[in-house]
Amino acid sequence: MGNSHERSHRDREVCRPGALDLTAGIVCAYVSNISVPAAHLSALIVTVHATLSGLASGGAPAGAAAEPEIEKPTPAQIRKSITPDALMSFIDGRPYKTLRRHLTKHGLDVNSYRKRYGLPADYPTTSANYSAQRSALAKSLGLGRGGVAATEESVAEAAKPKPRSCKPAETQAAA
Known part of the structure; x- marks a missing residue:
């Protein structure tokens, strides 16, 4: 019963x-x-x-467990992931010049990526060669110099005397 x-x-x-x-x-x-x-x-x-x-029933779904444990890379793997031309992602193993956009696609930011994979706080997010390339471009454009002209040509261009007026001399005398 x-x-x-x-x-x-x-x-x-x-x-x-x-x-x-x-x-x-x-x-x-x-x-x-x-x-x-x-x-x-x-x-x-x-x-x-x-x-x-x-x-x-108010509980967690039957199949939903805590986030799966992610294998943390060894110090040797971390060193090998940093090359002059690219950084190897621990998410998919592919090389990237910069990790920010890649991490955003996976719903992570830089700090959560470092925490998730046990990376040091100074782990780079941009490859060294790419940073150098961007730095050279910025310097050639005169960025970050506080208003200083980028090249000698632009300084010379600024020093040239400007024509005062296009009016004929007779009309200038009459005025």
């Missing part, structure tokens, strides 16, 4: 009217856009239903 009471309580919890409809709707929408093999369909339904049930 107690057994049937437990089973009916469990059936009511699993078969909430909204949970089954919502599960069916989510799975239907997912499968209509993404090809899922028939063998994986039942696992998909179970996962979606368990997640919805977990959310409905």
Whole structure:
């Protein structure tokens, strides 16, 4: 007798009217856009239903664990990731001249990237050669000099006398 009471309580919890409809709707929408093999369909339904049930009960979803543990690079790997021409990303292993845009695509900023992979606070975000190239360009444009002219040509151009007026001399005398 107690057994049937437990089973009916469990059936009511699993078969909430909204949970089954919502599960069916989510799975239907997912499968209509993404090809899922028939063998994986039942696992998909179970996962979606368990997640919805977990959310409905106020707990964390069944499949949602804490962020997966990320393997921290060794000091040798950190040294090898820094080359003059590029920095190797620990996210995807690809080389980048600058990491900022790449990290933004993955929802990270520089500090969280350093913390996530256990990198030192002085870990660079821009390759050395790229920084030197940008620095040379800025200096050639005269940036960061506090108003000093960039080249001798611009200084000479500023020193040339400017013509006073284009009016004929007679009209200037009359005025």
